[in-house]
Amino acid sequence: MDTTAALRTEHLSKRFGTTLAVDGLDLTVPAGEVFGFLGPNGAGKSTTIRMLLGLLRPTGGAAWIFGDRADDVQRAHRHLAYVPADVALWPTLTGQECLDLLAGVGPGTDLAYRDELVGRFALEPDRRAGTYSTGNRQKVALVAAFATRAPLLVLDEPTSGLDPLMEREFRRCIAEAADRGQTVFLSSHQLAEVDAVCTRVGILRRGRLVEVAGLAELRRLRRSEVVVDLARPAPELRRLAELPGVADVREVSDLRLTLALTGPPGPVLGALAEADVVRIDVREPSLEEIFLDYYGEVPA
Template identity: 80%
Template sequence: MAVPSPSAPAVRTEGLGKRFGPTEAVVDLSLTVPPGEVFGFLGPNGAGKSTTIRLLLGLLRPTTGSAWVFDAPAGEVARAHRRLAYVPADVSLWPSLTGRECLDLLAGVGPGTDLAYRDQLLERFALDPDRRARTYSSGNRQKVALVAAFATRAPLLVLDEPTSGLDPLMEREFRACIAEAAERGQTVFLSSHQLAEVELACSRVGIIREGRLVEVTGLAELRRLRRAEVVADLSTPAPELQRLAALPGVSDLRWPTPVRLELSLTGPPGPVLRALADADVAHLEMREPSLEEIFLDYYGQGPA
């Protein structure tokens, strides 16, 4: 396998854009991901994440700009794909082959596979490799693709919404595999619409909305996006709870009725819960808003 230049970024785009008729799916996207980084590509569904990845993989021709995988132009598909392994959001396998046969086929066309590590991954992901692919659930098809990718020696792993269909136990194994890939010096480009997934796995994050890269940031900055919506129904009015507005992390305190309060909270919930403990709370609810709600709140209604 050709060894990429050590000075070349693992992923680089300059002014990358893709238009489908009147629709701009990706707009003037410039991004650099250095070798060895676990990089999160975060955005709500429909933001342009998968289109960007297809441009990187050479599966789509850009309308504007350019992309490179290490020092290989993305359009030189054979050369670029010798340096990467890819897991799509919706995995399709050869239905008449067993899982093991699918893995062997993928190993034969990829940049090299550690077979002993692959056997470990089969156990860790609780995947029966001797069943026909047509019998696999979507989650098991996802596992086949993840095992094939993580067992490879590709210097770049491109993962597009890779945990769809996985249960929480398998998501934990997935994060462990990300950490192991990073320890080996592999670059991971992880696309997701799940803030928590990116926050747990990545060291730096690019945020895309409506096809535009609106921010590239570290985890400390990313955490400012995380917030919870708190709703408390009271048995009787509690005017003293107006003081919640002065607590750390509390914003947008609202009183739709005298016995219902709503607020937004960033950071630990302890101070708010202690204040509410002194009131006659009949019902308490906390939820995390969707990523789209967070983006609308943080970046506003229009394009960035």
């Protein structure tokens, strides 16, 4: 077993009656990585996280957190901090009292950094938690997690309830955590968020891991869109569809065509050199388009 991994699962499975929620999940997240865990509602993401946290007992397989079995909760939780999608706080305590209580149950907290984060997230720590909105409860949990010295941060839909300014602050905190060498396991349906902060992603579909790859590698698996603007019509370019790596060619007008490229651009560029080209734009697929492609859907 790789004891240097921050998080590892082997054949991890969970069945609820006749429903197989997680099916033979094999995953390794190295220490220091920012890993995105993607999938639609019902794919098994939250069930997986609950097993990683020792809150659910697997039907089969096992999980480890920095070499400690996840079902040994006392040992495994020495290595992690967790932010759920729906944060529940002690309603009669102030935000500051909640932060102090959370700091006492983890592996240590950087108090100066925590005070800085309170300001950056515009948190009002003197108010009672029972008066907080969903977003403010989320801020308390995020401040507590990012200020901790835990080597692994497990974040399950952590930005629900945050406005765009606070989402930007969240992304800054992810970058700072990575700079400190912390590992981040981010489960999210906000694909732009994952695209912005993660170095590698895993895509879960119906309880099965269908892909694990770096973002650059994942994009190379998908077609790029090439838009060509011409100074004059070039009917001969319709033959581009015959070139290797060209999946589709569409003539939008006499002076513009688009093509889908799945291979190296050399043959296409060679053919375009004979035409009177004004402009070429190459657009990589977004993470959302890649993700939807796994489900046989086309984004709107």
